[in-house]
Amino acid sequence: MSSVIVFGPTGGVASFAARAAQEHGAKVYLAMRDTQKAIPGLSAEAEQAGGYERLQADLTKPDTVAAAVQASGAKRAFTYLAHGTPDHMRGTLAALKSAGIEFVVFLSSYTITGEAKDVVPSEVIPFVHAQIELSLDEVFGADNYVALRPGGFATNLLRFKKGIDAGEVKMYAPQFQFDCITPDDMGRVGGTILVQGPRNGQRKVYLYGPQVIAQGDAISAIAKIIGKEVKVTAIGEQEALDQFAQAGIPKVVAEYMVRKSGSTSNELTDRACYDIGVENVQLYTGKPSIAFEDWVKANKGLFSA
Secondary structure, three states: OOEEEEEOOOOHHHHHHHHHHHHOOOEEEEEEOOOOOOEOOEOHHHHHHOOOEEEEOOOOOHHHHHHHHHHHOOOEEEEEOOOOOOOOOHHHHHHHHHOOOOEEEEEOOOOOOOOHHHOOOOOHHHHHHHHHHHHHHHHOOHHHEEEEEEOOEHHHHHHHHHHHHHOEEEEEOOOOEEOOEOHHHHHHHHHHHHHHOOOOOOOEEEEOOOOOEEHHHHHHHHHHHHOOOOEEEEEOHHHHHHHHHHOOOOHHHHHHHHHHHOOOOOOOOOOOOHHHHHHHHHHHHOOOOOOHHHHHHHOHHHOOO
16 A cells, blocks of 8 residues: 655645545555644544544644655655745755655645746745745756646635625726636546646646626525625725635735736636646546536535524
8 A cells, every 4th residue: 555645634635635645555655734723524433444644744744744755655745835944845845845745736826827937026926936946946846746737725715704605795907717626526626636646748727617697696606506696796996805815815915816806818718728727637537627616515504503
């Protein structure tokens, strides 16, 4: 039985990655800052039955990462962007390699539409992910990692939960479209690649939901599914920036998000490798990507009080 280590399993995507890896026959180590924290979708009974083991690690502290890998004996790791490192996680990645990791699956972003080296700093979200991909190139080599590049997370809509509860969602650019890729699909693909490796020579694996919809329409769909009347009200740029600030989003990131969501570009045709990204879910999981409304129906509790 091969051993793998999954960082951040208390998050939705990594939780699914861990479970998928275990289903594919791997011994899974769960590396987390707080080893007492609950893991979504994994009960204590299922965790014990599945042979999972918890290890303490903080991706911003390379020494703890190295210690966790050494304790696990794992050769493969699933990781994500950890904010708060001064070197775009290079030290963390070096710690992974020095401790014995040979292959990495990194949760990156579809906003990188080409080569990571070509992303400019003003493109804030793709830039930070691109720098980690470049660090992976340098530390592990291009053949020894896979960058998952998923589209717009369905869970991003949870930031409107308070408004849904109140019966009115105030949002900037309700016409902004995204594909609502689910944590289930991202994690299952990531966990499969972690154990089995990539297919068709893929090293940058785009992943998308099966339909691109306006975020205002997504809120209306959520409201209908949970049986609630919810009004969607468009707001201006400054109010949107204020919303992000109240949510603790750094100003530079908020400004980037407002600029992008206010774009009039076609989010379907502008997405890199959209058709391939939808097909990739089927390729790696054996099932088509989950439709947004089906995901909401299965997760009503996330959006209702």
